[in-house]
Amino acid sequence: MKPIRKLMGNFTLIFAVSILSLHSFALCSLNSFTDENALISFKNAITSDPYAILSTNWSQNTSVCNWIGVSCGLKHGRVTALNLPGYDLAGTIPPHLGNLSFLRYLDISSNNFSGFLPHGIFNVSSLIEIRIRNNSLSGWLPSDMCDNLPNIEALDISANQLSGEIPPNIWKCRHLQELELSYNHFNGKIPSEIGSLSILKELYLGFNDFRGIIPEEIGNLSQLEVLSIPSSSLTENIPSSLFNISSLKYMYLYNNSLSRNIPSNMCDSLPNIEVLNLWRNQLSGEIPPNIWKCTQLQDLGLSVNHFNGKIPSEIGSLSMLRKLYLGVNDFRGMIPKEIGNLSQLKKLSIPSSFLTGNIPSSVFNISSLKFMDLSNNSLSGNIPTFHGLSKLEELYLFRNNFEGWFPSDVCSSNISNIRTLELFGNQLEGQIPPNIWKCTHLEILSLSDNHLSGNIPFEIGNMSMFRELYLDVNNFQAIISEIAYNSCYDQW
């Protein structure tokens, strides 16, 4: 009896196992069927498929797991990823997508999906990434958006036509590392709850219609590397807490209505900052001298504000600096000679302030410089030698009080890259150097409103790149129109 009972026992076990697997097979195939259903609904809602991706490849004869852009889990065979970026698909996103209950990655960026983002998508709790940037979606985000997205790490819905407010329950998306909502019509306030997303690394909110302040809670984001909220009508001060985010590499807050001073200890806690771009706001006060502590700074943009005082010489210690934009402010005093220490500087732009004195000769020694704009200040003295500026392409020194001789080495062979030379509105004397023809890339030469004299070198008429020549209000002897005509003739 014993062996039989044992056998019976085994038999029952096998029977039970097979019922179980039959059951789970049925369950699984039912849900795979749901996945297929969802994807077919998705396909049916496509109105334009110019590369015939879906119409030919998404064939019902094969498993959805073989369809272009679809990935399935190895064990359960359920759809885990839908990746169809940049296929120029147009249509709407059907609510059935919310039935893909194992979906982890959704990327349908750079297509032309329109209509609303179905609410059900935010119910797929397995989602890790949602990328729908650069489409034509409208409508708003549901207020319970983050109730069922415990795993979401990246949400990129920028460059659509979405509107409404950012749902304050955003804090429930606790694993977000990347939040990109730029280039939409989002409005209202930026919710302070964003400050609770403790592992957020990238925050892009720019080019929206936000009102009000930058919440100081954003300063709690201790892993943030990118803070980008340009062109969004933000007002009041930049919270000092933002300058406390030591992980920060990029801060873009340009083209808002931010005002008041930036804190004097600004760079005490920004050891990693590479780009600080605050141009076109209403910021005032002085540039904090502790700027030198932002040792990794490559791009400093403070133009078009109401900054005043002197330009601190400490800027000369920012040895990584490549772009320095300080123009259209109320700076007084001289250009610090320490700026000549910036051996990587490519762009130096400080037009339309109230700078006085000479340009330090060290500045004419920055061999990396491609672009220099110090126009419309009250700078004076001579324009020194050009020998050190072998890469210079554009030079704007117009509307100042420069005097003395026109620099004769301007077209010496080692700076022949110059394309634009605008020196009008000064008191320069002497002649245009006869070697001007060596500036073979010269397109625009503006010397109007100076005290230049002598002959205009006829070689100018033969310069092939030449487009614009301004020489009026000087003391030249030759007839300008002929030369201008020649250069036009060459061009056309």
Ligand SMILES: *[C@@H]1O[C@H](CO)[C@@H](O)[C@H](O)[C@H]1NC(C)=O
């Ligand atoms: C669809 O595309 C995939 C990947 O390119 C390919 O493996 C599959 O055979 C295609 N199926 C059909 C029906 O064309």
Ligand SMILES: *[C@@H]1O[C@H](CO)[C@@H](O)[C@H](O)[C@H]1NC(C)=O
């Ligand atoms: C898919 O199946 C249909 C019938 O269900 C058949 O007419 C068609 O030829 C099949 N296509 C492929 C590519 O096997």
Ligand SMILES: *[C@@H]1O[C@H](CO)[C@@H](O)[C@H](O)[C@H]1NC(C)=O
């Ligand atoms: C999937 O979702 C749609 C719309 O959200 C719904 O109508 C449908 O019943 C769901 N279930 C299946 C199995 O497709």
Ligand SMILES: *[C@@H]1O[C@H](CO)[C@@H](O)[C@H](O)[C@H]1NC(C)=O
């Ligand atoms: C946006 O998508 C269109 C196609 O719809 C594409 O041509 C364009 O390059 C995309 N733009 C960006 C910035 O990704």
Ligand SMILES: *[C@@H]1O[C@H](CO)[C@@H](O)[C@H](O)[C@H]1NC(C)=O
């Ligand atoms: C996107 O679709 C809309 C209509 O839904 C259309 O007006 C627009 O021109 C399309 N854009 C592109 C880039 O195809």
Ligand SMILES: *[C@@H]1O[C@H](CO)[C@@H](O)[C@H](O)[C@H]1NC(C)=O
């Ligand atoms: C989201 O899921 C919950 C519970 O699972 C359900 O009650 C709710 O209707 C779902 N919402 C959407 C928009 O599918």
Ligand SMILES: *[C@@H]1O[C@H](CO)[C@@H](O)[C@H](O)[C@H]1NC(C)=O
């Ligand atoms: C977040 O920041 C606010 C204001 O800056 C502060 O009061 C609060 O304690 C911070 N919360 C956490 C969890 O650090």
Ligand SMILES: *[C@@H]1O[C@H](CO)[C@@H](O)[C@H](O)[C@H]1NC(C)=O
């Ligand atoms: C600045 O922002 C306004 C909206 O706040 C926008 O209309 C304008 O185009 C932006 N300008 C630049 C240069 O980005």
Ligand SMILES: *[C@@H]1O[C@H](CO)[C@@H](O)[C@H](O)[C@H]1NC(C)=O
């Ligand atoms: C900056 O951080 C320090 C220490 O982490 C803290 O004591 C201080 O209050 C913070 N300052 C601001 C303005 O958040």
Ligand SMILES: *[C@@H]1O[C@H](CO)[C@@H](O)[C@H](O)[C@H]1NC(C)=O
């Ligand atoms: C910076 O420039 C000043 C004056 O031009 C000079 O005395 C100083 O040694 C320079 N510092 C460095 C670190 O190069």
Ligand SMILES: *[C@@H]1O[C@H](CO)[C@@H](O)[C@H](O)[C@H]1NC(C)=O
């Ligand atoms: C020159 O600078 C002054 C003072 O900064 C400013 O008011 C004026 O608009 C500027 N002119 C030009 C042409 O930029």
Ligand SMILES: *[C@@H]1O[C@H](CO)[C@@H](O)[C@H](O)[C@H]1NC(C)=O
């Ligand atoms: C300019 O550079 C040369 C060579 O690197 C150096 O000898 C000279 O002292 C520099 N001049 C200034 C004003 O920095």
